[in-house]
Amino acid sequence: MKLNLAIVCGAVLALAIGSAVSQATVSKLQMTALTSPEDAVSARRLLMTTIGNNNDILHDTFDGYFEYSDREVRGRLDAISTMLLTFPHLYRGEPDVWTPEIEATDPARASHSLPLIWEDWDGFYAMATAAAETAFEASMTTDREKQRILIEDLEVQCESCHATYRRELPSVDFDELIGPANP
Numbered sequence: 001m002k003l004n005l006a007i008v009c010g011a012v013l014a015l016a017i018g019s020a021v022s023q024a025t026v027s028k029l030q031m032t033a034l035t036s037p038e039d040a041v042s043a044r045r046l047l048m049t050t051i052g053n054n055n056d057i058l059h060d061t062f063d064g065y066f067e068y069s070d071r072e073v074r075g076r077l078d079a080i081s082t083m084l085l086t087f088p089h090l091y092r093g094e095p096d097v098w099t100p101e102i103e104a105t106d107p108a109r110a111s112h113s114l115p116l117i118w119e120d121w122d123g124f125y126a127m128a129t130a131a132a133e134t135a136f137e138a139s140m141t142t143d144r145e146k147q148r149i150l151i152e153d154l155e156v157q158c159e160s161c162h163a164t165y166r167r168e169l170p171s172v173d174f175d176e177l178i179g180p181a182n183p
């Protein structure tokens with residue numbers, strides 16, 4: 001199973017890191033991220049946007065707007081699970097700086113991650129893993145009702161992580177911008 005494998009890999013990695021640190025021989029190259037903080041923010045936001053788009057399609061499917069396909073639903077859930085496992089690895093060591101000026105001048109590069117993520121890294125990481133597990137469990141069943149319930153559970157996990165670790169975003173009323181979708 002993917003998650004078990006991830007845990008085993010994590011344990012092996014932790015051992016490897018532990019021994020490397022204890023020998024104080026971590027090479028400078030290993031410690032240097034080649035991704036700049038700006039690109040890390042951008043990668044994270046793109047990943048979350050795709051998680052959001054997949055999630056929207058799942059909800060629209062269960063709300064009856066799209067034809068239900070077990071293969072598609074489970075494929076999207078599996079992709080969400082993998083992306084949620086990847087997401088925390090796109091954080092750099094230092095908290096991202098956010099100011100109203102950055103938001104106003106370069107909104108696409110402004111991170112909405114709160115400094116609490118860096119202060120409570122374990123809690124944040126656990127939430128990402130728990131949400132990935134829910135998506136993975138839903139991807140492993142062909143029981144449509146069970147999928148629906150787990151997708152609802154996942155939504156609660158998305159929202160609770162955002163409520164804790166994400167900056168409050170100004171909400172955009174799309175109806176005001178482009179008019180209602182089905183007038």
Ligand code: HEC
Nearest residue numbers: 045048049051052055111112113127128131157158161166
């Ligand atoms: C472990 C915490 C966590 C979980 C779980 C989580 N998110 Fe996020 N999400 C974040 C954070 C933090 C950001 C802001 C990232 C940034 O800007 O640095 C974010 C940003 C987003 C964005 C905005 C992307 C952008 O920048 O335009 C969307 C959409 C989103 N999440 C959807 C979801 C959905 C849907 C789920 C559940 C399937 C989910 N998230 C689960 C923490 C989480």
